Amino acid sequence: MAQSGSEVGTAATAMFANDSASRALGIELTEVGLGNATARMRVTEQMVNGHDIMHGGYLFLLADTAFACACNSHGPVTVAAGAEITFVASGNLGDHLIAIAEERVRYGRSGIYDVTVCRETDTGQVVLAEFRGRSRTIGQAPNQE
Template identity: 75%
Template sequence: MPDDADDAAQVMFAADSASRSLGIELLGAADGRASARMRVTESMVNGHDIAHGGYLFLLADTAFACACNSHGPMTVASGAEISFVAAARLGEDLTAVAEERTSYGRNGIYDVTVYRESAAGRDVVAEFRGRSRTIAREGDTR
């Protein structure tokens, strides 16, 4: 585990072969916030010719994981839900921005907005809420 809490999310993401294999790029993570980007590829499009919701969830979950791990201690999801607002299409670049809303004890709540840029500005594609739990390490009595 790195000494610098801001590096913890970077180290975790570097070992995240699931997210990286999909081309997800971590744009930044610090102080309970993170942003990540992904391009919708042909293998991510479902039978309705739109991005499969599982990939949108994965992008949001990746930003969430980096945000809650930006504090330093190992943190995992204890639950999450997503609302799909608009369809994403082949070739679109999607950005997920995660922000900590509150933390209490070893728990946290984070909101993530997934959007695409358009001529009119940011078009929201999905809204995600994740609940986190810091994991006690060996010898930790918390």
């Protein structure tokens, strides 16, 4: 069933409101539309590894959060079936990051989404990573089965 304009993203917004992991890291959901979402995060001291750069797991988590919101924007509960990430450049303490998720295709109960994670600078954006997520619609939350 198609969602009306006022319903678009409602499921994703509700899911994000219950996302303790993203909330603990200060991730903000700044945009959500049908099949797309944008999330932002600042790199804190706790996210920096032994090489004095952002730990890749936190960058993956930001991308995964944007992916989750994009694939849940359609309404039914949708989870990750798999994902991969390519790191292009490192993040640093204090960086402001943006993750932009876009739906590529939905077929049956599955979907493919691409997420670009960038560092925001005064002169534009620098790509840090490219993420591809595969989704699967399950209809209800796993803890409600």
